[in-house]
Amino acid sequence: MSKRVLVVDDSVFMRDLIRDIFASGGFTVVGEAGNGLEAVERFKELRPDLVTMDLVMPYRNGIDATREILRADASAIVVMVSALNQDTLLMDAFEAGAVDFIVKPPHAENVLAVAKKVLGLA
Amino acid sequence: MSFDSSRYLTLFVSEATEHLESLARVIVELEKKPTQEFVDEAFRHAHSLKGMSASMGFENTALLAHALEDVLAAAREQPGNFSKGTADAVLKCIDILSTHITAAQAGASFPGVADAIGELRRETQGSEKTSALSAQAVEVEKAPGTPSPRYRLVLKVSASSTQAGVRAFLAYKRLSALGQMVSVAPNLDDIRTGRIPQGVLSLELETAASEQEIRQRVSAVSHVSLESLTLSNPSPTGPPAEPVPVGQEAVRSVRVKAEDFDLLLDDSSEVLLATARLKGEAKTAKNAEDLLASIERVHALAKNLHQKVMLARLTPVSTMTDRWPRAVRDMARRKGREIEFMVEGDDVELDRAIIDALSEPLLHVLRNAVDHGLESPQERQMRGKDARGRIVVSVKRARDRVELLVKDNGRGFDVERLRQIAIERALLSPEAARALTEKEALMLACLPGVTTAFRVTDSSGRGVGMDAMKRAVESIGGRFDLESVAGESSTVRLSLPLTVAVLQVLLISAQSEIFGLPISSVAGVVALERQALSFSRDRPVLHFADEVVPVFVLAEVLGFPMRSIDASSASFVVVERDEGKVAFEVDALFGQEEAILKPLGKPLDTISALSGVTILSSGQPVFILDTGRLSLQPGPPRPNPSELTQAGLTLRNRSGLV
Numbered sequence: 001m002s003k004r005v006l007v008v009d010d011s012v013f014m015r016d017l018i019r020d021i022f023a024s025g026g027f028t029v030v031g032e033a034g035n036g037l038e039a040v041e042r043f044k045e046l047r048p049d050l051v052t053m054d055l056v057m058p059y060r061n062g063i064d065a066t067r068e069i070l071r072a073d074a075s076a077i078v079v080m081v082s083a084l085n086q087d088t089l090l091m092d093a094f095e096a097g098a099v100d101f102i103v104k105p106p107h108a109e110n111v112l113a114v115a116k117k118v119l120g121l122a
Numbered sequence: 123m124s125f126d127s128s129r130y131l132t133l134f135v136s137e138a139t140e141h142l143e144s145l146a147r148v149i150v151e152l153e154k155k156p157t158q159e160f161v162d163e164a165f166r167h168a169h170s171l172k173g174m175s176a177s178m179g180f181e182n183t184a185l186l187a188h189a190l191e192d193v194l195a196a197a198r199e200q201p202g203n204f205s206k207g208t209a210d211a212v213l214k215c216i217d218i219l220s221t222h223i224t225a226a227q228a229g230a231s232f233p234g235v236a237d238a239i240g241e242l243r244r245e246t247q248g249s250e251k252t253s254a255l256s257a258q259a260v261e262v263e264k265a266p267g268t269p270s271p272r273y274r275l276v277l278k279v280s281a282s283s284t285q286a287g288v289r290a291f292l293a294y295k296r297l298s299a300l301g302q303m304v305s306v307a308p309n310l311d312d313i314r315t316g317r318i319p320q321g322v323l324s325l326e327l328e329t330a331a332s333e334q335e336i337r338q339r340v341s342a343v344s345h346v347s348l349e350s351l352t353l354s355n356p357s358p359t360g361p362p363a364e365p366v367p368v369g370q371e372a373v374r375s376v377r378v379k380a381e382d383f384d385l386l387l388d389d390s391s392e393v394l395l396a397t398a399r400l401k402g403e404a405k406t407a408k409n410a411e412d413l414l415a416s417i418e419r420v421h422a423l424a425k426n427l428h429q430k431v432m433l434a435r436l437t438p439v440s441t442m443t444d445r446w447p448r449a450v451r452d453m454a455r456r457k458g459r460e461i462e463f464m465v466e467g468d469d470v471e472l473d474r475a476i477i478d479a480l481s482e483p484l485l486h487v488l489r490n491a492v493d494h495g496l497e498s499p500q501e502r503q504m505r506g507k508d509a510r511g512r513i514v515v516s517v518k519r520a521r522d523r524v525e526l527l528v529k530d531n532g533r534g535f536d537v538e539r540l541r542q543i544a545i546e547r548a549l550l551s552p553e554a555a556r557a558l559t560e561k562e563a564l565m566l567a568c569l570p571g572v573t574t575a576f577r578v579t580d581s582s583g584r585g586v587g588m589d590a591m592k593r594a595v596e597s598i599g600g601r602f603d604l605e606s607v608a609g610e611s612s613t614v615r616l617s618l619p620l621t622v623a624v625l626q627v628l629l630i631s632a633q634s635e636i637f638g639l640p641i642s643s644v645a646g647v648v649a650l651e652r653q654a655l656s657f658s659r660d661r662p663v664l665h666f667a668d669e670v671v672p673v674f675v676l677a678e679v680l681g682f683p684m685r686s687i688d689a690s691s692a693s694f695v696v697v698e699r700d701e702g703k704v705a706f707e708v709d710a711l712f713g714q715e716e717a718i719l720k721p722l723g724k725p726l727d728t729i730s731a732l733s734g735v736t737i738l739s740s741g742q743p744v745f746i747l748d749t750g751r752l753s754l755q756p757g758p759p760r761p762n763p764s765e766l767t768q769a770g771l772t773l774r775n776r777s778g779l780v
Contacts, residue, residue, distance in 0.1 A: 071195065087288050091314050094295045100343070101288070117342055 003119055004030045006046055008039040008062070009054040009081065018052055018081070018106055025112040036060025040068045043076065050115060051078045052102065055089045063093045070097040077118050081106065134178050135227050140441075141167045141174075142223070146216050146448035149209050153451070156197075156204040164212075165194040171219065181302045181328065183222045186235040189242045190215050211245045213448065214238060270301055270330045276349040277340060279321040286345075287316030290323055293343045300339060301329025326354065378434045386434065389427040396420045432621050435475070439517050439526075440468035442481045449485060450513060453492040460499055460510040461492065467517035472524055473621040476598050480526075480616070483591040487528050487614050488513065490588070495532035495612055505609070507531070523642075526616040535606035540566040564604045565700055568592045588614075596750055599625065599640055599733070601698070627736065627746060629712035630695060632677040638717055638736060638746040645696040645703055647711060652690055664705050666696050674754055676706040680731070697749040704754070717746065 005027050009015045012034075019029045031046045033039040037059040043051060051069060055062040066078045080093045080101040090101055100118050102111050115121075145167040152160040172187035193212060197204045215238050225232045277293055279286045290313050294306060304326040308318060329336070333351060340348040400416045407413040443465045454461040496502075496511035503509050513530045541555040544566050555563075568588045588604070595602040595616050603615040619625075619642060627638030628647075646666060655662045655673060662673040673694060694705040717736035733748035 071199070087285060087316075088314070090285075090288050091291045094292050099296065100292065103285075114344070117344070 002026050002028045003049040003115075003121075004028050004046070005115070006031045006033065006039070006042055006048040006051045008033045008036075008042075008051060008057070008065070010034050010057040011054075014054070014081075014104070014106075018111065021106060021108045021111045022115070024108060025115070027115065036062060036065035039065045040072070043069045044072055047073070049077065050119060051076065052081050052111075053078050053093075053098065055080055055082050055086055055093060063089065063096045066093055066098050067096040079114060079118055131178070131226065134174055135223055138171055138174055138223050139220075140444075141171050142216050142220055143444040143448075145171075146213060147444050149212050149216070150447040150451045152197075152201075152204050153206060153209040156201040158198070158201050161194060161197045161201045161204065165191065165198060168194050175222075176298075176303060178226070179304050180222065180226060180232065181304065182232050182235045183219060183226075184302070186215060186219060186222075186238055189235075189239040190219075193242050193245055208245050211238075211241050213452075215242060216448075270328045272304060272326060272328045272354050273333075273336065274350075274352045274354040275323075275325045275327060275336070275340075276351075277323040277325065278347050278349050279318060279323070280345045280347070281321055285316075286318055286321060287314055289343055289345050290316075290318055290321075293340055293346045294323070294325065296339045296343060297325065297327055297336065300331040300335065301327055303327055322349070382430070382434050386427070386430055389423065389430060393420065393423045393427055396423055432473075435473050435621065436471035437474045437477055438468065439470050439472055439477065439524075440465075442477050442484070443468045443515060443517075446485075446488060446515065450488055450492060453489055457492055458498070459492060459496055461496065462510050462512045463515075464513075465515045465517075467519075470517045470519050470524055471620075472618060476600075476618055476621075479594050479598050480618075483594040484526075484528065487588070487591050488515075491528065491530040491532065491612070495530040495534075497533055520617075522620060524618045524620060526618060527613055529611060529613040531611050534608045534610055534612045535564055535567060535604070536608065537563045537606070540564065544569070562701060564606055567604060568602075591616075596748070599642060601750075602700075625717050625734075625736070625746065626714060627717045627744075628695065628714055629738075629744070630676070630693075630708040631710045631712065632680060632708055633682040634709070635682070636712065636738075636742070636744050637676075638715070638744050639695060639697065639749055640733070640746065641714060643697045643699075643749045645698055648694045648696065648705070649691060650694060652692055664694060666703060666705065669703055671696055671703045671705045673705045673707060676708050679706070679752060679754055699750050704749075706749070717744075 005022050007015050007018050007022070007029055009018065009032075015032050015034075019032070022029050027050075030048055031042045033042045035057045039051070039053065039057075039062075040060070051066075053062040053066055057065075060068075062080060066080070069076050069078060076097075078093075078098045080090055080098045081104060082090050082093075082101055083104045093101070100114050102114055145164055148160050148164045148167065152164060168187055168191040172184050172191055175181075175183035175187055190212060193208065197208065218233060218235060218238050222232050224230075275297070277290070279290045279293075291310075294303070294310070294313065297303065305324075306313070306326075307324050312318065313323065327336070336351060337348060340346060396416070397420055400413075400420055403413055403416050446465060447463055450461060450463045453459075491513050492511075496513070497505070497507075499509040502511065511530065511532060513528065516525075516527045516529070518525045518527075537560055541550075541558065541563050544550040545552050545555050549566075549569060550558075558566075568591075591614065592602040595618070598619065600616055600618040603617075605611075605613040605615060625638075626641035628641055628644050629636055629638055631637070648664060648666060650664060655664055657663060658670060658672075663670045664673055665671075676695075692707050693709075693711050694707050695711075696703050696705045715738065717738075731748055731752045732745050733751075734746045735743055736746060737743055
């Protein structure tokens with residue numbers, strides 16, 4: 001069974017882009033969220049195998065959302081999606097429990113490699 | 123190469139202490155009113171402590187802080203569930219963490235944490251928390267009992283990586299999750315900002331995980347490779363591997379804002395430049411005036427610098443008061459009291475030395491307020507008061523002084539009882555006791571004998587501590603006052619100087635010896651013909667403003683051998699004392715000077731009349747008189763009016779000093 005992914009980003013464009021990349025790699029995107037608050041709710045409801053999380057979003061940023069998701073399920077796997085020059089935020093996200101990151105703009109090769117690695121598929 | 127933590131010890135101790143104090147304060151608030159904001163703040167403190175302790179290699183401390191963080195994380199979900207039990211467990215944990223910090227400072231071994239962690243864990247479970255937290259807590263608890271093997275790792279971040287810092291940090295985080303990180307080089311801040319020489323990181327990790335697990339963790343981070351993995355000596359006990367070489371004396375530190383420090387540096391550079399120029403001018407100067415002008419300039423600069431250094435010593439009162447909500451809460455719980463405690467104006471700044479001198483005695487004052495000042499809830503209700511007592515500490519800046527008030531709405535002082543005790547203890551004759559004004563009688567509470575008796579009866583007043591408070595305040599040039607409204611309130615009022623080290627003094631002489639009197643205690647100066655003195659109960663008095671002030675001859679009070687003075691007019695300095703204003707007759711007044719007060723060495727420091735010594739601009743050393751503590755014995759002399767006309771001479775002869 002293909003791995004289930006939740007894509008979190010406040011930009012619809014970015015969500016579409018990431019969704020397509022995952023689809024091309026044989027993953028199933030089971031849901032999307034446009035802000036941190038929604039992300040936590042969708043996570044609790046869908047229990048995906050992997051969450052890609054934008055760093056900066058309205059209504060709870062990606063770091064707080066990550067923290068809450070991990071509190072709800074310590075085994076959750078969250079990968080941050082960050083622009084360049086967001087190193088500090090990124091490291092805060094690692095503190096919060098994110099396990100890896102993808103750099104925007106997302107390249108299919110990179111996204112899939114990271115996803116496979118964190119899911120233990122590689 | 124291991125990270126040299128001893129360099130950071132002082133900073134660690136002061137910062138960790140601040141976090142613990144703030145945490146305790148927040149927990150007390152939280153117990154009263156569980157809000158998200160307070161939980162978040164508490165969490166941040168616990169989190170910082172964990173990080174700092176781990177960076178210092180204090181594993182047990184970090185573990186306990188981690189367990190604490192878990193409890194607070196759980197509370198973050200539902201602040202409303204923050205119970206008294208949780209508060210107790212957390213506060214106990216804070217106490218243990220404090221002992222760790224003390225131990226770290228002394229280079230001693232740390233107390234165990236397993237029990238406290240177990241207790242915290244029960245708290246978390248009690249609040250129906252889910253797997254995530256309990257799982258973490260289990261992992262934590264297991265660690266202190268069974269020391270894990272310690273591995274030394276060398277990692278390399280590939281040179282082609284764009285975000286070397288991020289990747290290195292990620293590797294560090296992922297490895298930390300396996301156990302306890304003991305050391306890391308370069309330090310975390312450097313790693314986070316990507317300052318990693320040659321991309322090489324060395325870490326020491328204590329973990330129960332297998333070598334394979336460690337390898338997997340590293341390989342999961344792209345662009346980071348594991349260069350070497352070796353088993354280093356497992357630490358058998360837990361306390362830091364290398365004892366930290368520090369003295370036994372507590373390090374007293376003052377936090378100085380960076381910009382203040384820069385200003386100091388600027389000023390001292392200017393002083394340096396000015397002295398260099400002065401040196402040049404000294405060689406070429408045609409006349410003394412030019413040189414003098416340059417010297418004046420150096421002096422002004424140095425003075426300015428000195429003033430800035432003094433200002434840099436100012437510390438917010440909160441460094442002292444932050445501990446109090448917790449302390450009061452504990453006292454109240456022990457005593458079965460409900461107390462509302464408030465601190466107002468804790469951002470007011472005072473010299474560090476003043477804060478140090480006051481913080482213990484003030485704690486006594488608070489304890490007294492809780493133990494004796496405030497009534498039991500039942501008694502309060504009977505009297506128609508709110509069952510909850512109230513203690514307010516308020517700090518206010520009033521020109522060049524700071525006023526600190528501790529007020530409780532308890533039963534106040536029983537002034538009659540104070541008089542009675544003073545009589546019972548033979549400290550005062552019944553007549554003298556009756557003669558005391560209300561305010562004077564109140565000050566009896568500061569006599570050691572009286573306070574002890576008060577404590578024994580425990581029914582109507584205060585325990586020990588007032589005397590200690592009064593002494594502490596006066597030793598730093600402050601004033602102490604008590605106010606009481608029977609059945610309603612009592613107030614301890616301190617009036618404090620901002621700094622102790624610089625004192626405005628009035629220079630006077632007595633028997634050709636020059637003394638300084640602190641200007642803060644001088645109410646005024648009067649020049650008068652001796653004949654103009656009047657008498658009250660055979661004691662010479664002078665009229666000062668609307669008051670009648672008793673007159674004493676300073677030289678006599680100081681016990682100097684007397685000699686006659688012919689002058690018929692004299693100068694009188696009126697000073698404030700506990701019992702009211704008193705005028706001292708002095709031989710001459712020399713004006714005001716700014717003195718840098720130096721403490722007295724042995725054996726002079728035992729003389730209570732002297733508060734210190736200063737060096738005048740002439741280079742002459744001058745003692746500063748502590749007019750508040752100067753004993754007015756022998757005397758006061760009781761001349762009759764005819765004797766007075768003989769210009770004070772008689773006064774002296776009668777005192778038997780000649």
